[in-house]
Amino acid sequence: xxxxxxxxxxxxxxxxxxxxxxxxxxxxxxxxxxxxxxxxxxxxxxxxxxxxxxxxxxxxxxxxxxxxxxxxxxxxxxxxxxxxxxxxxxxxxxxxxxxxxxxxxxxxxxxxxxxxxxxxxxxxxxxxxxxxxxxxxxxxxxxxxxxxxxxxxxxxxxxxxxxxxxxxxxxxxxxxxxxxxxxxxxxxxxxxxxxxxxxxxxxxxxxxxxxxxxxxxxxx
Amino acid sequence: xxxxxxxxxxxxxxxxxxxxxxxxxxxxxxxxxxxxxxxxxxxxxxxxxxxxxxxxxxxxxxxxxxxxxxxxxxxxxxxxxxxxxxxxxxxxxxxxxxxxxxxxxxxxxxxxxxxxxxxxxxxxxxxxxxxxxxxxxxxxxxxxxxxxxxxxxxxxxxxxxxxxxxxxxxxxxxxxxxxxxxxxxxxxxxxxxxxxxxxxxxxxxxxxxxxxxxxxxxxxxxxxxx
Amino acid sequence: xxxxxxxxxxxxxxxxxxxxxxxxxxxxxxxxxxxxxxxxxxxxxxxxxxxxxxxxxxxxxxxxxx
Numbered sequence: 001x002x003x004x005x006x007x008x009x010x011x012x013x014x015x016x017x018x019x020x021x022x023x024x025x026x027x028x029x030x031x032x033x034x035x036x037x038x039x040x041x042x043x044x045x046x047x048x049x050x051x052x053x054x055x056x057x058x059x060x061x062x063x064x065x066x067x068x069x070x071x072x073x074x075x076x077x078x079x080x081x082x083x084x085x086x087x088x089x090x091x092x093x094x095x096x097x098x099x100x101x102x103x104x105x106x107x108x109x110x111x112x113x114x115x116x117x118x119x120x121x122x123x124x125x126x127x128x129x130x131x132x133x134x135x136x137x138x139x140x141x142x143x144x145x146x147x148x149x150x151x152x153x154x155x156x157x158x159x160x161x162x163x164x165x166x167x168x169x170x171x172x173x174x175x176x177x178x179x180x181x182x183x184x185x186x187x188x189x190x191x192x193x194x195x196x197x198x199x200x201x202x203x204x205x206x207x208x209x210x211x212x213x214x215x216x217x218x219x220x
Numbered sequence: 221x222x223x224x225x226x227x228x229x230x231x232x233x234x235x236x237x238x239x240x241x242x243x244x245x246x247x248x249x250x251x252x253x254x255x256x257x258x259x260x261x262x263x264x265x266x267x268x269x270x271x272x273x274x275x276x277x278x279x280x281x282x283x284x285x286x287x288x289x290x291x292x293x294x295x296x297x298x299x300x301x302x303x304x305x306x307x308x309x310x311x312x313x314x315x316x317x318x319x320x321x322x323x324x325x326x327x328x329x330x331x332x333x334x335x336x337x338x339x340x341x342x343x344x345x346x347x348x349x350x351x352x353x354x355x356x357x358x359x360x361x362x363x364x365x366x367x368x369x370x371x372x373x374x375x376x377x378x379x380x381x382x383x384x385x386x387x388x389x390x391x392x393x394x395x396x397x398x399x400x401x402x403x404x405x406x407x408x409x410x411x412x413x414x415x416x417x418x419x420x421x422x423x424x425x426x427x428x429x430x431x432x433x434x435x436x437x438x439x440x441x442x443x444x445x446x
Numbered sequence: 447x448x449x450x451x452x453x454x455x456x457x458x459x460x461x462x463x464x465x466x467x468x469x470x471x472x473x474x475x476x477x478x479x480x481x482x483x484x485x486x487x488x489x490x491x492x493x494x495x496x497x498x499x500x501x502x503x504x505x506x507x508x509x510x511x512x
Contacts, residue, residue: 164348231494
């Protein structure tokens with residue numbers, strides 16, 4: 001099982017990074033959104049709440065542009081059938097899950113510094129800020145993986161993925177936005193409850209999606 | 221089939237509830253006659269949650285019912301969800317009218333308003349997913365698993381919403397003191413109205429399921445004739 | 447049987463109405479009640495007809511099968 005997962009992972013990475021289509025689209029979206037917000041604001045710094053809302057909206061939608069590609073590609077290139085024959089659903093889910101998490105981390109690593117750079121954001125509680133971004137991204141990628149499998153079955157139709165993800169990931173966005181605002185103000189000491197909430201949410205949703213994935217994936 | 225007769229009781233209960241709500245129940249101390257909207261708002265909200273739960277349970281049953289002992293459970297879940305959507309919209313409309321009259325604005329993100337919006341968002345996503353999967357034989361499975369997944373995240377909202385927004389929605393708003401002391405007649409009217417709306421929901425669901433069965437059987441005959 | 451049941455329900459409603467009448471209500475409330483009742487009766491009639499139609503379809507289908 002572990003060997004299967006590793007093999008699938010290395011295949012996914014080499015296929016995805018050969019074209020880097022999804023990654024390019026996500027990062028290009030993030031850059032465009034950040035630069036256009038900064039441009040229209042004309043260098044005036046926003047209040048911290050607005051800044052954290054903008055940051056999470058940009059992260060959410062740039063993630064939505066890329067996270068579904070891992071499953072949509074399998075259906076597009078008609079490789080899903082072979083995958084279904086050769087590997088168990090569980091190991092496919094785990095490898096895609098790990099791939100999506102690393103994808104999300106790359107997007108975060110590009111988007112967050114860019115945002116801090118262009119919008120003149122001053123972070124006061126730096127470690128808390130970084131932890132919030134990381135655990136928020138973890139939850140988004142955790143929830144989005146099984147939705148990506150569903151959307152791929154529906155033909156990967158454009159904005160369907162973000163429509164499906166939004167109600168599920170709303171608690172994540174809420175908690176992350178308020179925690180980020182807190183880390184930007186530094187008005188209150190870092191409360192780690194929200195981080196615990198985000199981690200608990202991602203654990204919970206990964207478990208549920210692991211259980212549901214075989215229904216979505218296996219055709220009988 | 222006793223249950224089929226019982227759910228028809230809304231034919232009687234509904235006019236009864238209307239008469240009781242407007243003529244029998246006393247008006248509330250502060251809000252006056254505006255408070256009578258409670259006899260329609262609360263049952264509508266209750267039915268929309270009930271319909272949501274029923275569609276979730278039917279979806280779960282569909283996923284576990286591998287041998288298809290109960291036919292078309294996913295379509296029945298969809299029927300329940302579409303009734304629930306209509307009732308939830310009506311609950312939102314009556315609720316925001318009431319909010320305008322008592323709190324002064326149509327919308328103010330109180331926890332229950334937030335949760336009904338989340339429910340509406342889930343419904344919208346579910347309907348778009350199902351319409352995107354039209355003609356696909358995986359439609360039932362994928363729609364059902366999405367509904368289950370979305371319902372599983374609702375406890376997080378229940379946990380979160382009161383911590384983020386302050387509630388304006390205590391039942392206590394009807395009276396001056398902090399206890400929700402509804403008059404006995406008010407409580408009776410509310411109960412009758414809840415029963416009436418619940419049986420109306422059950423009746424419409426039953427009708428839709430029967431129509432669905434007729435259509436499906438017709439389809440089968442059509443394919444058999446080929 | 448159905449007649450008796452209906453008569454029973456009508457009796458309950460009339461007695462409740464009688465209980466309601468002594469209290470003084472503003473005319474607006476009576477108007478609102480009347481309007482909503484009429485709307486409701488229209489809806490109920492529609493549902494009743496729908497039920498009859500579906501029942502007829504089901505019976506037809508049964509007949510076709512035999």
